[in-house]
Amino acid sequence: MTASDNPRDERLASVTVLEPHAGSQAELAQRRRRSIVKRRRSLMMRYLVTADLLAFAIAFLIAEWVVGVGRPSWDNRVAYGTEFVVFFVTLPVWILIVRAYGLYRKDEERPDHSTADDIVPIFHVVTVGVFLFQGAAWLTTLATPKYPKLLIFWASAIVLVIFGRWLASNAWRRQPAYIQNALIVGTNDVALLIARKLHQHPEYGLNLVGFVDADGAPSQATPGRTPVLGKRDELERVLRERDVERVILAGDLDAPSALEVIHRSKQCDVQVDIVPKLFEVVGPGVDIYTIEGIPLMGIPSARLTRVARVTKRTIDVVVSFVALILLSPLFAFIAWRIHRDSPGPVFFRQTRLGLEMRELTMLKFRTMAVDTDENVHKSIMDKHVAPTDTGLFKLERTDEITSVGRWLRKTSLDELPQLLNVLRGDMSLVGPRPCLPYEVEQFAPHHFERFTVPAGITGLWQVTARARSTFVEALELDVAYARGWSLGLDLWLLVRTPSLAFGRGGSTA
Numbered sequence: 001m002t003a004s005d006n007p008r009d010e011r012l013a014s015v016t017v018l019e020p021h022a023g024s025q026a027e028l029a030q031r032r033r034r035s036i037v038k039r040r041r042s043l044m045m046r047y048l049v050t051a052d053l054l055a056f057a058i059a060f061l062i063a064e065w066v067v068g069v070g071r072p073s074w075d076n077r078v079a080y081g082t083e084f085v086v087f088f089v090t091l092p093v094w095i096l097i098v099r100a101y102g103l104y105r106k107d108e109e110r111p112d113h114s115t116a117d118d119i120v121p122i123f124h125v126v127t128v129g130v131f132l133f134q135g136a137a138w139l140t141t142l143a144t145p146k147y148p149k150l151l152i153f154w155a156s157a158i159v160l161v162i163f164g165r166w167l168a169s170n171a172w173r174r175q176p177a178y179i180q181n182a183l184i185v186g187t188n189d190v191a192l193l194i195a196r197k198l199h200q201h202p203e204y205g206l207n208l209v210g211f212v213d214a215d216g217a218p219s220q221a222t223p224g225r226t227p228v229l230g231k232r233d234e235l236e237r238v239l240r241e242r243d244v245e246r247v248i249l250a251g252d253l254d255a256p257s258a259l260e261v262i263h264r265s266k267q268c269d270v271q272v273d274i275v276p277k278l279f280e281v282v283g284p285g286v287d288i289y290t291i292e293g294i295p296l297m298g299i300p301s302a303r304l305t306r307v308a309r310v311t312k313r314t315i316d317v318v319v320s321f322v323a324l325i326l327l328s329p330l331f332a333f334i335a336w337r338i339h340r341d342s343p344g345p346v347f348f349r350q351t352r353l354g355l356e357m358r359e360l361t362m363l364k365f366r367t368m369a370v371d372t373d374e375n376v377h378k379s380i381m382d383k384h385v386a387p388t389d390t391g392l393f394k395l396e397r398t399d400e401i402t403s404v405g406r407w408l409r410k411t412s413l414d415e416l417p418q419l420l421n422v423l424r425g426d427m428s429l430v431g432p433r434p435c436l437p438y439e440v441e442q443f444a445p446h447h448f449e450r451f452t453v454p455a456g457i458t459g460l461w462q463v464t465a466r467a468r469s470t471f472v473e474a475l476e477l478d479v480a481y482a483r484g485w486s487l488g489l490d491l492w493l494l495v496r497t498p499s500l501a502f503g504r505g506g507s508t509a
Contacts, residue, residue, distance in 0.1 A: 032243065040177045045104055047172040049095055051164035056094050059156035060087050067149040090133070097129050103165075115166040116495040120488060122165075126157045173205060180271075182206040183244045185235070185261055186214040186251025187228060190275055194250050195226060209242045214251025214261075235261060239268045250275040303452045304485060311487060312454070316429050320422040327416060334365055334404075334413060341404040344370035347417055352434035354455040357448075360426040362434055363417035367405025418457045430490040431456025432478035442471065450478040453485055458497040460489075 064083070098104065101121045130150055172178060182198065184191050191211060198208045210229040229238045238244065247265045249258060249272060258274075265272045276297075287298035304312070324331075335346045348366040351359055401409065408414040421427040427434060434455035440448075461477035481489070 040180075043175060043177050044172055047168040048104055048165060051168035052095060052098055052161060053091060055160035055164040056091060056157055057088070059153050059160050062156045063149045063153035066152050067146065087133075093132075094125075094129050097132075098125050101125050114496065115162060115169055116492045118165060119162060119491070119495070122161050123158055126154055126161065129157075130154050173203070178205045179207050180205055180245045181209050181243050182246045182248060183209055183212060183229075183238060183242065184248045184250055185212045185232070186249070186253075187211050188214075188250070188252055191248075191250040194248055194275065206246065209244065210238070212238055214253050214257075232257070232261065235264050236268060239265070239270055244268075244270055246271045246273065248273045248275065308485070308487075312428060312490065313425070315490070316422050319429055320419045324419050324423065327419075330413075331416065334408065334416075337404045338366055338402075342369060342402045351437065352455065353437055353440070353451070354426060354434050355451060355453065357440075357451050359437070360421065360434065360455070362427070363420055365408050365414040365417055367402060367408050367414050368400045369402060415457055422457065426455075428454035428456045430458055430493050432459055432481060433461065433474065439471075443475065447475045447479060449482050450475065453482045458493055460493065463493050463496050 101124065103118055103121055103125070130153065134150060184195055191214075195208055195211070198204065198206050208226055210227045212235055213228055213231045229242070239247075247261070247270050249261055251258075253261065262272050262274075288295055289298065290296065338344075338346050344366060346366060348364045348368070349361050350364070352362045354360045405414070418427060422429055431454045432450040435450075459478065460481040461474045464477065
């Protein structure tokens with residue numbers, strides 16, 4: 001990759017380091033990198049702070065308008081005016097509260113961060129802010145808003161802040177300054193897997209400039225023809241020449257060598273991300289604690305507690321029941337289209353494996369012609385590809401798909417009948433993909449942990465990878481979901497599913 005191929009050229013051209021008495025080339029590169037990082041942080045803060053200020057201000061105006069209608073007396077006008085002044089003078093305090101919760105640094109620290117991750121912290125921020133505002137108003141007696149007004153402001157602020165930050169994040173991620181140059185230290189299978197995922201997820205904003213050989217055996221089979229730029233002892237030169245801002249340590253290095261890479265990267269003001277040795281078992285629910293300063297990772301049990309099962313089932317019943325009622329006109333329209341498009345049943349029924357490997361009959365809207373050979377998929381599975389292979393797990397089979405079926409698959413509407421599976425308890429809204437019985441022949445022993453939670457319509461691999469993942473990668477994500485299950489994870493996946501299903505297209509199961 002040459003310098004002209006770098007998607008950050010527009011940003012780098014706008015960054016000028018004024019240094020009349022320049023020192024070494026390394027010092028110049030370090031100042032240049034610091035200027036880039038400083039400008040990125042400034043732009044990101046500008047977008048998010050503006051969104052938050054507007055959201056809080058609009059929420060306040062909504063509360064004043066709803067509660068203040070029909071009260072034109074002089075005393076009320078004075079009270080409203082005082083509240084206006086007090087609120088807008090203290091508006092910067094709301095930004096300080098948001099900053100105290102670390103909501104202005106997540107986009108930079110975590111490439112996979114989304115607004116859905118901020119829903120719970122935003123709820124805390126607005127709740128704490130309302131409590132502090134009411135307490136300060138009561139102590140100073142300058143303005144004492146009524147509880148209905150506080151309730152309306154609280155609810156409006158939560159919704160508007162989430163929506164505003166979503167708009168701001170989307171606008172920010174379209175800017176050239178959002179892109180970071182990334183370098184992978186290592187050329188082993190794990191390094192190649194990380195590289196392929198970075199190529200598949202441009203939304204992370206990580207421009208992979210190349211690899212640094214960690215073990216003296218550079219690989220030529222790099223995704224996207226990404227070059228090996230040097231050996232480990234040339235790390236500083238590569239960081240300097242390529243304006244690297246993030247190093248991903250994925251090589252099979254011993255502890256002293258890994259610590260050396262981290263130390264040298266930190267000296268260059270570069271963010272370092274480490275792929276854990278046992279990344280297959282480290283899920284989002286891992287618990288990190290210390291024993292005299294030594295960090296330990298606790299791997300939680302993959303089985304749901306009784307309370308978790310009841311909570312998950314309650315959400316499934318309520319949401320699926322309401323969704324089926326609201327979507328009944330759409331169901332009728334799709335059924336009419338399928339019946340008119342080709343002869344055959346409206347629903348496609350298939351035997352799958354769910355919780356504890358129990359068989360279930362999964363429902364989907366029929367998208368293929370009747371009597372289509374179902375053994376094609378099994379024949380592909382029998383020739384199972386390696387985990388590092390870039391071949392897709394999902395089969396297209398465009399010749400057998402009906403015209404309305406293409407539309408249903410593109411919008412993922414063919415999955416909607418699975419709400420009936422959820423309502424009758426066969427499946428959950430969120431969980432591992434219900435697999436075909438013959439697929440378990442390809443499972444490694446730890447893959448069977450995916451059966452400790454109910455199968456779902458959507459899940460971790462559907463949201464994060466969809467049909468771009470290989471069969472084994474999809475299984476690993478299913479296992480990661482089972483090991484790291486939480487109610488917050490389910491809600492996060494549910495929030496992200498609709499936009500991803502319609503935005504990327506294609507059925508998920």
